[in-house]
Amino acid sequence: MLKNLEELLKLAQGxxxxxxxxxxxDIEALKALKEAEEAGIVSHVIVAGKKEKTxxxxxxxxxxxxxxxxxxxxxxxxxxxxQVSSGKAQVLMKGLIKTSILLKAALNKEWGLxxxxxxxxxxxxxxxxxxxxxxITDGGMVIKPTLxxxxxxxxxxxxxxxxxxYEKPRVALIAAVEVVNxxxxxxxxxxxxAKMADRGQIKGAIVDGPFGVDNAMSELAAKIKGVKxxxxxxxxxxxxxxxxxGNFLGKSFVYVGGGTIAGVVVGAKAxxxxxxxxxxxRSKLMxxxxxxxxx
Amino acid sequence: MLKNLEELLKLAQGxxxxxxxxxxxDIEALKALKEAEEAGIVSHVIVAGKKEKTxxxxxxxxxxxxxxxxxxxxxxxxxxxxQVSSGKAQVLMKGLIKTSILLKAALNKEWGLxxxxxxxxxxxxxxxxxxxxxxITDGGMVIKPTLxxxxxxxxxxxxxxxxxxYEKPRVALIAAVEVVNxxxxxxxxxxxxAKMADRGQIKGAIVDGPFGVDNAMSELAAKIKGVKxxxxxxxxxxxxxxxxxGNFLGKSFVYVGGGTIAGVVVGAKAxxxxxxxxxxxRSKLMxxxxxxxxx
Numbered sequence: 001m002l003k004n005l006e007e008l009l010k011l012a013q014g015x016x017x018x019x020x021x022x023x024x025x026d027i028e029a030l031k032a033l034k035e036a037e038e039a040g041i042v043s044h045v046i047v048a049g050k051k052e053k054t055x056x057x058x059x060x061x062x063x064x065x066x067x068x069x070x071x072x073x074x075x076x077x078x079x080x081x082x083q084v085s086s087g088k089a090q091v092l093m094k095g096l097i098k099t100s101i102l103l104k105a106a107l108n109k110e111w112g113l114x115x116x117x118x119x120x121x122x123x124x125x126x127x128x129x130x131x132x133x134x135x136i137t138d139g140g141m142v143i144k145p146t147l148x149x150x151x152x153x154x155x156x157x158x159x160x161x162x163x164x165x166y167e168k169p170r171v172a173l174i175a176a177v178e179v180v181n182x183x184x185x186x187x188x189x190x191x192x193x194a195k196m197a198d199r200g201q202i203k204g205a206i207v208d209g210p211f212g213v214d215n216a217m218s219e220l221a222a223k224i225k226g227v228k229x230x231x232x233x234x235x236x237x238x239x240x241x242x243x244x245x246g247n248f249l250g251k252s253f254v255y256v257g258g259g260t261i262a263g264v265v266v267g268a269k270a271x272x273x274x275x276x277x278x279x280x281x282r283s284k285l286m287x288x289x290x291x292x293x294x295x
Numbered sequence: 296m297l298k299n300l301e302e303l304l305k306l307a308q309g310x311x312x313x314x315x316x317x318x319x320x321d322i323e324a325l326k327a328l329k330e331a332e333e334a335g336i337v338s339h340v341i342v343a344g345k346k347e348k349t350x351x352x353x354x355x356x357x358x359x360x361x362x363x364x365x366x367x368x369x370x371x372x373x374x375x376x377x378q379v380s381s382g383k384a385q386v387l388m389k390g391l392i393k394t395s396i397l398l399k400a401a402l403n404k405e406w407g408l409x410x411x412x413x414x415x416x417x418x419x420x421x422x423x424x425x426x427x428x429x430x431i432t433d434g435g436m437v438i439k440p441t442l443x444x445x446x447x448x449x450x451x452x453x454x455x456x457x458x459x460x461y462e463k464p465r466v467a468l469i470a471a472v473e474v475v476n477x478x479x480x481x482x483x484x485x486x487x488x489a490k491m492a493d494r495g496q497i498k499g500a501i502v503d504g505p506f507g508v509d510n511a512m513s514e515l516a517a518k519i520k521g522v523k524x525x526x527x528x529x530x531x532x533x534x535x536x537x538x539x540x541g542n543f544l545g546k547s548f549v550y551v552g553g554g555t556i557a558g559v560v561v562g563a564k565a566x567x568x569x570x571x572x573x574x575x576x577r578s579k580l581m582x583x584x585x586x587x588x589x590x
Contacts (some may be wrong), residue, residue: 252547
């Protein structure tokens with residue numbers, strides 16, 4: 001169990017790998033990669049992007065990465081993805097390129113990173129107020145998952161947790177309330193998925209729900225509400241109803257709790273790092289560390 | 296603008312009022328009211344509930360409130376609501392009684408507290424990490440509001456803010472992203488409602504959206520993302536897409552940020568206090584203070 005995101009950095013240091021950056025026109029991404037190199041988690045960087053701007057950026061940041069110039073965003077995406085599918089890099093990272101263009105290339109049937117599974121987003125979050133790292137999914141990719149998609153989102157997150165050393169992560173499907181309420185489909189879906197896990201339809205994890213976010217995160221809150229079971233108050237992975245609720249919960253670790261978050265897209269053959277301009281430098285570094293640790 | 300919830304307590308001390316408690320069988324509610332009396336915000340308490348248990352509870356807590364014994368929960372609700380509609384109390388509080396039974400009585404056409412408006416829930420939230428109090432609505436009552444209901448939710452929250460001294464509260468409709476995305480109806484609704492406010496269809500507030508929760512709460516985040524306007528980074532009221540997202544965001548102030556929240560149901564002739572067992576004593580006191588300050 002990760003106590004904080006620093007431990008993520010240590011895991012990544014033990015699994016140093018190469019990163020392919022799609023879109024070297026993004027100077028912030030180059031800065032983050034430089035910091036990741038200095039932190040000893042990135043062994044090599046291959047950059048795809050428009051020649052002039054990327055070379056200018058690399059000069060400004062003071063790095064001299066392997067560079068493949070491209071003419072269009074589609075070419076940038078293809079080149080970067082192929083670095084990973086060919087094994088030259090182990091992690092794909094989004095630079096200045098539309099997410100949709102990059103993911104389309106990542107899902108290419110011939111040379112992409114397709115596994116047949118859904119791509120989903122996982123946030124790892126910690127704040128000074130909590131005693132462990134929480135996985136939140138999906139607050140960044142699948143807008144409003146169906147029941148089937150939610151199962152895949154869970155499987156992706158469980159696989160990520162395994163790679164980070166969790167033997168049997170505790171997965172909580174959370175909603176506004178911890179009881180099944182027929183007026184809230186999310187609580188019924190949570191109950192259904194919990195039973196699917198009981199019947200062996202989801203493996204490698206202990207899955208339960210519905211929970212309120214309080215009685216999933218806090219043993220005291222679970223005790224007061226009388227919510228029992230192996231996941232109550234001890235959840236590692238919080239599965240949210242939709243992108244809005246997951247996004248708010250993830251960002252709350254930064255904007256309400258003064259903590260840090262890292263994010264990664266999973267479900268492809270390699271982890272995909274997609275950071276946002278508004279992310280802090282620390283958060284960008286931790287997202288790269290998360291992908292490296294999980295490759 | 297409230298800097299923290301302590302200021303709420305001060306406002307309530309200046310507007311001391313009487314509370315009608317529905318369900319004196321709830322000893323925790325009696326304890327919270329005793330604390331509120333000691334904090335100088337409650338002038339008088341009238342309790343409705345089953346005779347034996349309520350009298351036993353009052354003895355145990357060490358209070359001797361005006362008491363009207365009842366035989367059924369429906370009668371408890373009716374008696375408590377009538378204390379408020381007759382003007383003997385200014386705030387209604389839920390004790391050991393189903394929320395649905397209490398609200399049905401509150402909406403009774405003859406003797407209830409009906410205004411014709413939607414009832415909605417507002418959370419006031421603060422954590423040590425933030426510089427002001429945030430209003431979050433609706434994370435506790437309306438499960439998935441329609442566009443029309445969302446407008447009423449905003450009007451209710453704006454009216455509450457006015458009562459707490461906000462002349463022109465800044466209202467942010469928040470979603471996972473700050474841009475209009477046709478795949479996210481919540482972002483389109485936010486845009487529509489922002490324009491309705493521009494056209495004078497929502498008064499007494501500055502309303503804008505969509506925002507991400509980060510660029511609604513933090514001026515720095517708004518600046519980095521280039522999100523402009525009078526509400527960006529300065530929101531007082533955060534309007535959420537549904538009950539789950541609002542509930543997570545509200546609870547995050549406690550479980551992620553180590554802060555405090557207060558909650559109140561608005562839209563009736565008087566504020567209605569509905570606290571949860573899992574709320575801390577501080578949170579219960581602050582919810583009573585919020586209702587008193589807003590009566």
